[in-house]
Amino acid sequence: MKKSVQFATASVLASVLALPVMAQQSELLGIRGLDDRIDDIERDVAEDMARSQDAARFGNPEYRQGFSGSASLGYSxxxxxxxxxxxxxxxxxxDAQGAFVQTLGAALDYSESDGNSTKEDVFAIYDANYYFNDRAYGFVMARVQSDGLADRLSADEIAAGTVLSDKVQRDGFLGFGPGYRVVNSNDMTWRVQAGIGVSYLEYGDGSSVTEEAGILSSRFFYQLNDNVFFTNDTDILTxxxxxxxxxxxxxxxxxxxAISTRVSYLSEYNDSRAIRTDNKLGVAIVFGF
Structure with missing residues (x-):
């Protein structure tokens, strides 16, 4: 059971936003810089539009059987x-073997300026799902996020009174549990999953905390008509x-x-922070003509 609303994608964005190829891409005149900036905008809007798409929304995703993958590298x-x-x-x-699908993703982001590191971020996640039928499945998830600069304080952070024990150097989680599709129709889908696991936090001053943790997730989709649909995705880690x-x-x-739009509102809550909630309003619009 699979039905989706078709929206403008990155390929449409490319045709709409890309500047004509010019024989002389002069950095001095700013042409190349503008081209690069438009590419950045194109990518960000395409990613925002794609956030609502969920390959597993209607059941066991139809991944290509066997091993597949992709890799990318950028350097300047x-x-x-x-x-x-x-x-x-x-x-x-x-790797997809029948009803068992495993995914491994990793990203590394490193920046250096005048011999000093300004960013050393690593993020990796492992996700495994076994689909018993169209409604019930089991999952195993592991993730780790690392900030290589968490043991250093900038002048602004020192002025703001930040201490190393406030900065998370490594954040890891390993958990497993069941998932179930409460509603699985053409116009509405809702699935929930809950699990238990272990949470690991290491701070910039070298202290760390390892403890039991629980995770609860919800994915809701409702299609009002052929042109409008709503999504609400919730994740809780305690x-x-x-x-x-x-x-x-x-x-x-x-x-x-020719015109597609996504309006989103993201709320992030963490009761260990001084300001517990961060909110972000996003608007993405794609024009084609």
Whole structure:
């Protein structure tokens, strides 16, 4: 059972936003810089539009059987008045064997300016799902996020009174549990999953906390008509150290065949922070003509 609303995608964005190829891509005139900036906008809007798409929304996703994957690498280096290096690496591996699907993803983001590291971020996640039928499934999930600069304080952080024990250097979680599709129809789907596991937090001053944790997730989809659908995705991770919760509500609608829009509201809650809640309003619009 699978039905989806078709919206403008990255390929449409590319045709709409891309500047004509010019024989002389002059950096001095700013043409290349503008081209790169438009590419960044195109990517960000495409990612925002794609957030509402869920390959597992209607049941066992129809992944290609066997092993598959993709990898990407980006590097730039600059010398002269300023010296800097930027390196990004992305990796996604998937193995599908019948009803058992495993996915491994990893991303590395490194930046250096005038010989000093300004970013050393690593994020990796392992996700395994076994689909018993169209409604019931089991999952195993592991993730780790690392900030290589969490043991250092910038001048602004020192001025703000930040201490190393406030900065998370490594954040890890390993959990497993069942999942179930409460509603699984063409116009509405809702699935929930809950599990138990272990949470690990290591701070910039070297202290760490390892404890039992629980995770609860909900994925809701409702299609009002052929042009409008709503999504609401919720994740809650709780342990003695902190209660962390994210809720992402979005409305996607196709105004015309040439205009698609997504409006989203993301709330992130963490009761271990001084300001517990962060909210973000997002609007993505794609024009084609």
């Amino acid at each position: 280096g600059k010398t002269g008045n300023n010296e800097s290096q930027d390196l990004t690496i992305g990796l996604r591996l998937r 342990s003695d150290a902190a209660l962390r919760a994210n809720n992402d509500f979005g409305v996607n609608f196709k105004v015309t065949d």
